[in-house]
Amino acid sequence: xxxxxxxxxxxxxxxxxxxxxxxxxxxxxxxxxxxxxxxxxxxxxxxxxxxxxxxxxxxxxxxxxxxxxxxxxxxxxxxxxxxxxxxxxxxxxxxxxxxxxxxxxxxxxxxxxxxxxxxxxxxxxxxxxxxxxxxxxxxxxxxxxxxxxxxxxxxxxxxxxxxxx
Amino acid sequence: xxxxxxxxxxxxxxxxxxxxxxxxxxxxxxxxxxxxxxxxxxxxxxxxxxxxxxxxxxxxxxxxxxxxxxxxxxxxxxxxxxxxxxxxxxxxxxxxxxxxxxxxxxxxxxxxxxxxxxxxxxxxxxxxxxxxxxxxxxxxxxxxxxxxxxxxxxxxxxxxxxxxxxxxxxxxxxxxxxxxxxxxxxxxxxxxxxxxxxxxxxxxxxxxxxxxxxxxxxxxxxxxxxxxxxxxxxxxxxxxxxxxxxxxxxx
Numbered sequence: 001x002x003x004x005x006x007x008x009x010x011x012x013x014x015x016x017x018x019x020x021x022x023x024x025x026x027x028x029x030x031x032x033x034x035x036x037x038x039x040x041x042x043x044x045x046x047x048x049x050x051x052x053x054x055x056x057x058x059x060x061x062x063x064x065x066x067x068x069x070x071x072x073x074x075x076x077x078x079x080x081x082x083x084x085x086x087x088x089x090x091x092x093x094x095x096x097x098x099x100x101x102x103x104x105x106x107x108x109x110x111x112x113x114x115x116x117x118x119x120x121x122x123x124x125x126x127x128x129x130x131x132x133x134x135x136x137x138x139x140x141x142x143x144x145x146x147x148x149x150x151x152x153x154x155x156x157x158x159x160x161x162x163x164x165x
Numbered sequence: 166x167x168x169x170x171x172x173x174x175x176x177x178x179x180x181x182x183x184x185x186x187x188x189x190x191x192x193x194x195x196x197x198x199x200x201x202x203x204x205x206x207x208x209x210x211x212x213x214x215x216x217x218x219x220x221x222x223x224x225x226x227x228x229x230x231x232x233x234x235x236x237x238x239x240x241x242x243x244x245x246x247x248x249x250x251x252x253x254x255x256x257x258x259x260x261x262x263x264x265x266x267x268x269x270x271x272x273x274x275x276x277x278x279x280x281x282x283x284x285x286x287x288x289x290x291x292x293x294x295x296x297x298x299x300x301x302x303x304x305x306x307x308x309x310x311x312x313x314x315x316x317x318x319x320x321x322x323x324x325x326x327x328x329x330x331x332x333x334x335x336x337x338x339x340x341x342x343x344x345x346x347x348x349x350x351x352x353x354x355x356x357x358x359x360x361x362x363x364x365x366x367x368x369x370x371x372x373x374x375x376x377x378x379x380x381x382x383x384x385x386x387x388x389x390x391x392x393x394x395x396x397x398x399x400x401x402x403x404x405x406x407x408x409x410x411x412x413x414x415x416x
Contacts, residue, residue, distance in 0.1 A: 111220055
């Protein structure tokens with residue numbers, strides 16, 4: 001059997017090894033923005049109660065969530081369960097509170113309250129619609145067993161988070 | 166919109182925010198339309214529908230941005246509810262801006278501004294008050310007066326000559342009344358002014374008409390025959406009609 005050997009010319013290019021690096025820069029702006037629109041105020045309808053109810057002289061805080069991309073975030077809002085600053089308290093404070101959608105920019109957000117998940121003092125909303133949603137928080141603190149709050153300034157904090165899914 | 170937006174020319178609407186609370190049963194259907202008609206009634210310049218069907222009622226707030234639409238385009242606005250439910254605490258807020266260069270002449274920095282050209286005050290010239298013109302007019306008036314006077318004079322002379330001629334012709338048989346010099350002058354004038362046949366006499370007599378009828382017969386005009394027959398027929402019909410009506414009255 002004959003084998004044909006075909007000589008193949010191979011050219012070896014004498015080149016230098018070159019390497020370059022280039023960087024890619026990207027910046028990500030949050031597609032979920034939280035804005036505190038209205039700061040809350042506790043009313044003091046009786047000595048042992050602090051409440052944000054408007055009928056008791058309080059103001060309910062309002063937080064706005066601006067979501068630019070639907071289905072990518074969930075909002076978690078916690079109503080207060082402790083004072084961040086207050087006079088010394090030597091008795092138990094009983095906390096109650098709630099979070100609800102007060103306004104919306106799209107009718108499809110109307111069932112946010114229906115679909116929200118509650119645990120402890122947290123209210124978790126799936127942000128399934130792009131747009132703005134206003135959440136209104138109510139908070140009330142009862143001191144002891146109808147015991148008068150000591151005089152002073154009381155501050156409590158509402159925590160609002162926007163968690164990427 | 167004229168009672169909502171300022172009546173300033175050059176106003177442009179660039180945004181709108183509306184808010185209302187939908188009151189409804191989550192099970193029912195409801196669509197809310199927030200809308201503004203065109204000022205000329207040709208449809209809607211803005212219309213947005215919120216479909217609350219199967220959703221619980223709540224407060225909605227929406228914001229819209231427009232590309233600076235002339236305020237004159239905006240007609241009456243309304244909120245229309247279709248289905249079961251109602252709308253409470255509704256508010257619609259329009260955002261607008263004033264185009265300061267709507268009238269380019271209002272500000273030199275506006276595009277299209279044109280420098281105002283100051284028109285110099287031109288004194289009104291009344292030529293009738295010019296001294297030279299007045300003098301010229303007076304000169305012309307004098308000349309005209311002079312010409313009129315000359316014309317009057319010429320007429321007076323002509324009249325005098327005519328009178329002299331009449332006197333001469335009227336009283337020529339009385340040599341005692343005629344001044345020989347005046348007569349000679351009158352005759353000289355007469356020879357110049359009167360034609361030579363003025364003195365010729367005409368033989369007075371009566372000229373009678375002479376009628377000549379060849380054959381003694383004037384034939385009818387055949388081309389007018391149809392007209393004559395038609396008139397005759399019409400006349401006959403009229404007479405018959407009168408006769409018949411008189412006969413009926415007698416009966």
